[in-house]
Amino acid sequence: xxxxxxxxxxxxTRAIKDxxxxxxxxxxxxxxxxxxxxxxGEHTDYNEGFVLPAAIDLxxxxxxxxxxxxxxxxxxxxxxxxxxxxxxxxPRKARGHWSDYIxxxxxxxxxxxxxxxxxxxxxxxxxxxxxxxxxxxxLETCIATAFLSLARLDWPKKDLARxxxxxxxxYVGARxxxxxxxxxxxxxxxxxxxxxxxxxxxRPIPLPPEIKLVASNTMIKHALAAGEYNERRIECExxxxxxxxxxxxxxxxxxxxxxxxxxxxxxxxxxxxxxxRHVITENARVQDFAAAMxxxxxxxxxxxxxxxxxxxxxDYEVSCRELDLMVSLNLAQPGxxxxxxxxxxxxxxxxxxxxxxxxxxxVEAVRSAYEADTGLKPxxxxxxATSGARECIA
Numbered sequence: 001x002x003x004x005x006x007x008x009x010x011x012x013t014r015a016i017k018d019x020x021x022x023x024x025x026x027x028x029x030x031x032x033x034x035x036x037x038x039x040x041g042e043h044t045d046y047n048e049g050f051v052l053p054a055a056i057d058l059x060x061x062x063x064x065x066x067x068x069x070x071x072x073x074x075x076x077x078x079x080x081x082x083x084x085x086x087x088x089x090x091p092r093k094a095r096g097h098w099s100d101y102i103x104x105x106x107x108x109x110x111x112x113x114x115x116x117x118x119x120x121x122x123x124x125x126x127x128x129x130x131x132x133x134x135x136x137x138x139l140e141t142c143i144a145t146a147f148l149s150l151a152r153l154d155w156p157k158k159d160l161a162r163x164x165x166x167x168x169x170x171y172v173g174a175r176x177x178x179x180x181x182x183x184x185x186x187x188x189x190x191x192x193x194x195x196x197x198x199x200x201x202x203r204p205i206p207l208p209p210e211i212k213l214v215a216s217n218t219m220i221k222h223a224l225a226a227g228e229y230n231e232r233r234i235e236c237e238x239x240x241x242x243x244x245x246x247x248x249x250x251x252x253x254x255x256x257x258x259x260x261x262x263x264x265x266x267x268x269x270x271x272x273x274x275x276x277r278h279v280i281t282e283n284a285r286v287q288d289f290a291a292a293m294x295x296x297x298x299x300x301x302x303x304x305x306x307x308x309x310x311x312x313x314x315d316y317e318v319s320c321r322e323l324d325l326m327v328s329l330n331l332a333q334p335g336x337x338x339x340x341x342x343x344x345x346x347x348x349x350x351x352x353x354x355x356x357x358x359x360x361x362x363v364e365a366v367r368s369a370y371e372a373d374t375g376l377k378p379x380x381x382x383x384x385a386t387s388g389a390r391e392c393i394a
Contacts (some may be wrong), residue, residue: 001146004358005040006089006268010044012061012090012336013030013369013392014125015351016030016061016063016122017030017063017181019063019077019122019124020063020065020120020122023075023120023122024065024073024120024122025064026065026120027064027065028060028064028065028120028122029063029064029065029149029150029228029259029272030061030063030064030391030392031061031064031142031145031146031149031386031389031390031391032059032061032062032142032389032390032392033060033062033137033138033139033141033142033145033184033185033389033390034055034056034058034059034060034127034138034311034387034388035055035056035058035059035060035119035134035135035137035138035184035350036053036054036055036056036133036134036137036138036179036180036183036184036187036343037053037054037056037133037213037215037342037351037383038051038053038054038179038183038281038343038351039050039052039053039054039180039192039213039289039305039342039353040052040285040286040289040304040340041053041282041283041285041286041303041349041350042282042308042312042316042317042318042341042342042344042345043232043236043279043282043312043316044144044177044197044279044282044283044286045176045177045178045179045195045197045276045346046175046176046177046178046197046233046236047177047197047236047252047253047254047279047283048197048198048253048254049055049193049197049198049251049252049253049254049279049282049286050194050195050196050197050249050283050287051179052192052193052194052195052205052285052289052290053179053182053183053187053192053193053195053343054068054182054183054187054191054192054193054207054213054383054385055184055186055187055188055194055385055386055387055388056133056213056215056381056383056384056386057185057383057386058126058128058138058231058381058383059125059126059127059138059177060123060124060125060127060129060135060138060148061083061123061124061125061137061142061392062121062123062142062143062146063121063122063124064119064120064121064122064147064150065119065120066117066118066119066227067117067118067119067120068118069086069118070086070087070088070117070118071085071086071087071118071345072084072086072087072097072102072103072106072118072119072121072271073119073120073124073375074087074102074120074121074122075119075121075122075123076098076123076124077098077122077123077124077221078098078123078124078125078129079098081098081241083097083098083099083102085099085103085104085106086115087110087117087118088108090103090106090107090110091103093171094171094172094173097141098173098289099140099253100172100270101123101136101143101167101168101172101274102121102123102139102140102143102224103154103171104144104145104168104170104171104172105144105163105164105167106147107167107171108163108166108167108171109144109147109163110248112150112287112369114147114148114151114153114162115151116147116150116151116221117151119147119150119151119253121143121146123142125137125139128217130221130347130348131215131217131221131289131342131343131348131349131379132341132342132345132347132348132349133215133342133348133349133381134171134180134183134184134343136174136180136212136368137164137168137180137181137183137184138184139166140164140168140181140184141160141161141164141181141184141185141388141389142184142389143303144160144163144164144389145160145185145389145390146390146391148160149302149391155188157182157185157186157388158182158200158270159186160181160187160358161178161181161182161185161186161200162178162181164185164333165177165178165180165181166182167241168181169262172297174229174230175229175230176229178197178199178200179195179197181325182195182200182202182222183195183388184388184389185388185389186202186388186389187384187385187386187387188204188274188387189317189384189386189389190209190384190385191205191207191249191385192204192205192208192293192385193203193205194290195288197254198252198254199226200302200336205293205294206293206294207295207385208293208298209356210355210356210358211298211353211354211355211356211386212353212355212356212381212382213351213352213353213381213384213385214308214330214351214352214353214354214359214362214363214380214381214382214383214385215349215350215351215352215356215381216326216330216349216350216351216352216366216370216378216380217270217324217348217349217380217381218320218322218323218325218347218349218370218376218378219376219377219379220320220323220348220376221323221324221346221347221348221380227343228345228346229318232275232316232318233339235271235272236252236253236275236279237273237275238268238272238274239253239256239268239273239276240252240253240256242264242267242268242272243256243260243261243264243267243268244282245261245263245267246263246267247264247373253276253279256276256280256281258277258280258281261273261276261277261280273316273319274314274315274316275316277290277311278311278312278315278316281307281311282308285304286309288304289301289304289305289326290305292304294322298337299351300334301337301338301353302337302338302353303338304338305337305338305340305351305353306331306338306339308340308342309327309340309341310340311337312340312341312345313341316345318341318344318345318346319341320345320346320347322347322374322376323341323345323347323348323350325370325373325374326341326350326370327339327340327341327350327369329365329366329369330350330352330362331352333354333358333361333362333365333366334358334361334362335355335357335358335359335362336352336353336354336355336358336362337352337353337354337355338353339351339352339353359382363380363382366369366378366380367380
């Protein structure tokens with residue numbers, strides 16, 4: 001860990017605990033969980049495929065202290081708003097509110113037998129909302145880690161990732177895969193995770209120190225994103241349903257080869273064919289990317305990122321003008337290894353691999369050119385891979 005980052009975290013820790021005390025008049029314990037950026041492997045996780053995310057040094061922080069009753073009282077600094085629930089009579093359904101992610105995780109923990117106490121919480125996050133950097137998963141995993149620690153329970157991280165995913169699937173209503181929660185819990189410093197989303201086996205892929213991860217936020221979040229995300233998952237499931245009559249034993253697109261898909265093209269629409277083609281080819285790109293990074297062959301990485309974006313744009317149809325523009329601007333800069341959109345799509349961020357010595361001019365040039373074209377001021381983050389959710393001990 002960079003010594004400077006340790007000093008910064010200590011300051012953050014003290015400041016957040018002080019603000020918690022001002023709000024609740026209690027001493028708090030403090031937990032943090034990182035956001036994540038996905039280097040490659042988009043929309044493959046819910047198809048039991050392969051992904052290559054990295055936990056990043058943008059964090060959700062949760063200060064927490066127990067109460068003597070069954071009330072959960074939460075204050076969000078990001079929304080300047082409070083929310084409450086009672087462990088003895090939890091809300092039966094989500095209400096389209098930021099607290100759904102918190103209350104969903106708490107109820108999932110209770111459903112698995114965790115005996116939780118009432119608590120006061122203060123939430124503060126510097127993971128930008130709606131950016132494709134997993135602000136929701138950072139919140140979910142931070143809450144889960146804090147409550148389990150308060151209850152003196154120790155769960156395997158894989159099980160906790162599944163539980164947080166279920167909270168988002170079943171309570172919030174977003175049919176996300178396992179990648180985000182897994183990366184936020186199991187991230188490693190200076191490495192991405194090559195994750196098999198079926199078995200949840202993974203291995204760290206070291207990131208060269210001379211390369212920086214740069215996320216460029218388009219500042220766009222289209223209203224149709226959530227519905228379209230769920231629709232893409234339904235489309236993938238429909239392909240598997242139709243192909244299973246011709247390819248016995250398949251349970252997800254993970255099990256289908258490109259040759260098999262082509263042979264069965266007559267039983268699915270062109271749209272479904274293209275959705276499946278993206279997933280199948282993206283799985284191959286993830287494996288090729290991991291192999292190239294392992295042998296430190298950066299020349300092989302750029303074309304894979306470019307092909308991933310083209311597939312997401314043309315076959316999966318989850319890009320938008322602003323993302324395509326941002327990718328083009330990223331690729332036009334000196335020192336860029338490759339770039340593509342990252343996250344669910346329809347806005348949010350691009351991810352670029354940039355030579356460290358070029359990051360400052362990259363940031364300035366991209367910011368200026370994007371604002372000149374769109375009138376929007378992009379937020380650009382130079383990121384480092386970091387460790388997963390944990391308690392912060394000052």
